[in-house]
Amino acid sequence: MAPPSNRRPGFSRRAQYRRFIGYVIAATGVAVAAVLMLISTLSPGAFSPLRGAARDLTTPLSSGMDTVRGWFGSMTGSIGEHFGAVSENRRLKQQLADSRRLVLQARTLGRENRRLRALLRLRDRNPDTVAVARLVSSSAGSTRRYAVLNAGSRQGVRQGQPVRGPNGLIGRVLETGFNNARILLIIDPESVVPVRRTRDGMPAIIVGRGDGLVEVRAASVANAPFLSGDVFVTSGTGGIYPPNIPVARVVRNASDSSVARVFASPDTADFAMVQQVFMPEAPPAAAGEAIPQAGDGDE
Missing domain, CATH: 2.40.10.340 (Rod shape-determining protein MreC, domain 1)
Structure with missing residues (x-):
């Protein structure tokens, strides 16, 4: 016949001892904590050696954690600086390309202006x-x-x-x-x-x-x-x-x-x-106009 599912731990002495020991440990912990709190209140200096020993144990761990935290912080800063440098580099390259275009346009305009000035000076000197x-x-x-x-x-x-x-x-x-x-x-x-x-x-x-x-x-x-x-x-x-x-x-x-x-x-x-042509053709003689001949007018 199967044992009932609602069997209480009181039927097992091992379970009873285990529960009793748990109660004792809990009561002992409470009593020790109360005593320690009473001592720390009445005589705070009594725990200085214990606090020093605790600090000696936790200081290396805290130092290591601080180093890890600083390394992660510096790595994050380095990544940010890298992306910032890449963005700045792109901006400077674009600015350089724009400056080159402006320089080329200025040179082109300068050459055209020089040609036009030379042509204007030539026109001013030439009445033809x-x-x-x-x-x-x-x-x-x-x-x-x-x-x-x-x-x-x-x-x-x-x-x-x-x-x-x-x-x-x-x-x-x-x-x-x-x-x-x-x-x-x-x-x-x-x-x-x-x-x-x-x-x-x-x-x-x-x-x-x-x-x-x-x-x-x-x-x-x-x-x-x-x-x-x-x-x-x-x-x-x-x-x-x-x-x-x-x-x-x-x-x-x-x-x-x-x-x-x-x-x-x-x-x-x-x-x-x-x-104008250098030697333009002579205009044709008007209709009916006599062309002078050698000896005309000689009596």
């Missing part, structure tokens, strides 16, 4: 200026080299007028519209410019090659030597280009003909100036 306008486009992907000028017949631009920039000759007007003009560049194969060498005045002609360079050919001297660095300017021959406009510089030594680089590249010129 027709118009100053922007070069809006140029044909760089073809052997034929043209440019479009943002000025036309409305501004007084006419066919055949020379076009130059602050650095040198660009070309001549080929066609005109009401507010635009087509420019034949001197680097075009159909362009021929009479020039002279600055160091000795030797006449020559410059012909475009279609690749951004020009060819200098001697006009009257056979096997004429061309030296690297020779500068050629317009001579005024032909009655289109005014004299002394810089045209090109020879890039290598040669004989009879040589390759040269133009001073005014249309790819880098923003503005251009249209001038």
Whole structure:
């Protein structure tokens, strides 16, 4: 027969002894605590050795815990400083990139201002200026080299007028519209410019090659030597280009003909100036006006 589930511990002597001992220990603890409290109240100095011994036991543990706590605190601070340094580094990099963009913009504006000032000074010195306008486009992907000028017949631009920039000759007007003009560049194969060498005045002609360079050919001297660095300017021959406009510089030594680089590249010129032709054609005689003949008026 199974024992009942509500059996009390009084039926087991072992359980009774265990419970009795627990009561004794609890009563003893209460009595000891009461005595200790009474002694600490009546004589506080009696526990100084015990407190010192307790401190000796707990001080290393407290020191170790403080070290661990400081290490964790420093590690947290180091992590925060790391992320702060990363954020500051990104901010400084962005600031440096912005500063570089501003510097590049300032340099670009400075170069453009210098070109415009040079062109304005040139226009002020030259009374034959027709118009100053922007070069809006140029044909760089073809052997034929043209440019479009943002000025036309409305501004007084006419066919055949020379076009130059602050650095040198660009070309001549080929066609005109009401507010635009087509420019034949001197680097075009159909362009021929009479020039002279600055160091000795030797006449020559410059012909475009279609690749951004020009060819200098001697006009009257056979096997004429061309030296690297020779500068050629317009001579005024032909009655289109005014004299002394810089045209090109020879890039290598040669004989009879040589390759040269133009001073005014249309790819880098923003503005251009249209001038009057050097020797304009004489106006036609009015209808019915008699042309004087030799000996007229002689009786």
